[in-house]
Amino acid sequence: MPHAETFRASADAYDRLVGRYGEPLAAGLIGFAGVGPGMRALDVGCGPGALTAALARRLRPARVSAADPSEPFVEACRVRVPGVEVVRASAEALPFADATFDAALAQLVVNFLPDAEAGVREMARVTRPGGVMAACVWDYSSGMTVLRAFWDAAHEVDPQRSADADEGHMHWCGEGELPELWRAAGLTGVRAGSLDVRAAYADFEDLWSPFTTGVAPSGAFCASLDPERRSALHDALQRRLGAGDGPFELTARAWTAAGRVG
Numbered sequence: 259m260p261h262a263e264t265f266r267a268s269a270d271a272y273d274r275l276v277g278r279y280g281e282p283l284a285a286g287l288i289g290f291a292g293v294g295p296g297m298r299a300l301d302v303g304c305g306p307g308a309l310t311a312a313l314a315r316r317l318r319p320a321r322v323s324a325a326d327p328s329e330p331f332v333e334a335c336r337v338r339v340p341g342v343e344v345v346r347a348s349a350e351a352l353p354f355a356d357a358t359f360d361a362a363l364a365q366l367v368v369n370f371l372p373d374a375e376a377g378v379r380e381m382a383r384v385t386r387p388g389g390v391m392a393a394c395v396w397d398y399s400s401g402m403t404v405l406r407a408f409w410d411a412a413h414e415v416d417p418q419r420s421a422d423a424d425e426g427h428m429h430w431c432g433e434g435e436l437p438e439l440w441r442a443a444g445l446t447g448v449r450a451g452s453l454d455v456r457a458a459y460a461d462f463e464d465l466w467s468p469f470t471t472g473v474a475p476s477g478a479f480c481a482s483l484d485p486e487r488r489s490a491l492h493d494a495l496q497r498r499l500g501a502g503d504g505p506f507e508l509t510a511r512a513w514t515a516a517g518r519v520g
């Protein structure tokens with residue numbers, strides 16, 4: 259299944275998988291981009307709306323638009339962030355006029371775009387000259403603790419199939435790759451950075467249960483395993499994280515890029 263298809267899923271399952279990192283990440287991305295009052299902003303690949311909600315709080319809902327191709331996520335975003343225009347659309351074909359926004363942001367999205375160059379071109383087209391474009395992607399190869407541990411555990415139990423599925427291999431997620439995409443799109447004053455966030459878990463089962471729903475590439479991989487391998491994956495992930503019956507927190511790192519539309 260193509261990675262992007264795995265997000266046609268329940269918003270609640272997404273919240274419990276990685277959505278729990280969304281709020282601090284959104285605050286960091288908004289700060290990194292320099293989005294402030296008076297601006298009009300677009301959230302591309304909004305999902306259930308973590309960044310949309312943060313933008314609406316900062317700018318007022320009427321000054322925020324959001325787009326995502328996943329029907330359940332668009333529906334959840336509309337309910338969660340009233341007053342924001344939420345459209346079902348892909349980054350590669352944004353239904354907005356040229357230069358509509360002062361800022362276009364994409365949180366954890368660019369690596370899932372079937373045509374990232376086209377998506378970035380569209381984000382630039384709908385942003386006014388001098389406006390800001392910013393994005394972040396997980397550091398899957400190291401700093402995103404839960405997903406790195408998940409794929410390392412997956413390599414233990416099903417080395418063949420996990421090799422292709424591992425999100426650590428996705429384009430634009432290595433350090434410096436996102437800023438390179440921004441420069442190649444003709445953005446100016448490109449800045450690179452990183453954001454470190456944390457999320458809390460009640461216990462290991464709180465972390466594990468969303469994987470079994472099939473949401474996101476990691477969940478889709480987990481749900482595709484036979485019961486024996488799924489149980490082995492559960493145990494390998496638990497061992498790698500050293501998590502048990504009590505509460506714990508994990509850290510996650512995302513790479514960022516921001517630049518100005520020429």
Ligand SMILES: C[S@@+](CC[C@H](N)C(=O)[O-])C[C@H]1O[C@@H](n2cnc3c(N)ncnc32)[C@H](O)[C@@H]1O
Nearest residue numbers: 262265280303304305328348349365366367370
């Ligand atoms: C990891 S989620 C991030 C969601 C949200 N931005 C957040 O921070 O929680 C990736 C999102 O990218 C969306 N997506 C997938 N393909 C896309 C495309 N071609 N254009 C825009 N968004 C896309 C998915 O539907 C999903 O909502």
